[in-house]
Amino acid sequence: MARLLIVGGFLAAVFWVYSIVDCAVQPATRHRGVPKGVWIAIVIIVPVVGGILWFTIGRRRADDQDARPYAPDDDPAFLRSINKKEQDARIAELEAELARLEDEGDAPDTRP
Template sequence: MARVLIVGGFLAAVFWVFSIVDCAVQPATRHRGVPKGVWIAIVVLLPVIGGILWFTLGRRRADERPARAFAPDDDPEFLRSIDKKEQDARIAELEAELARLDDEGDAADSRS
């Protein structure tokens, strides 16, 4: 019976240390739920249970992608929120200003 307790205690200690190291070396993007420091505290303060929680709840798998952040021109919600009339008016204003600058440049070139 004593051998079982010694082996079980040794395996629990190995699992605990492995859990701490795994939690500490994972990048912050692979932690789910709470921040990395909190996960390390959970694993350290709750030796076996903390490790089990880390591997079941806290660790994001390599193939599991976080929510993708869209650039504004790729985000469908942002594109729906843009007012097309306002955008077309701004484009027309910029084109008129560009044409005016071109005319001024042509007039300056013809005087030279």
């Protein structure tokens, strides 16, 4: 019975330390609900329960970040639309230059 308590206490301590380290090293964007410092305090003050709360409620999974709204410069559709506009403007500019060169080519050559 004493061995079981020692092993259980050891496992709880390992889980507690792992929870603290995991909470501390995650970027702030991966913390849900409350700020990073509050999560660290919860995990430290309430050892096992705080770690369970951290892994079930507080830690945002990496695939959850894809659901966040994009900033305009991170949105692939917006970037494609900008590139399309820039391409259209560049094509129009090149067509105007080509037309100008064709008009110059029709003029007689006056070079000596």
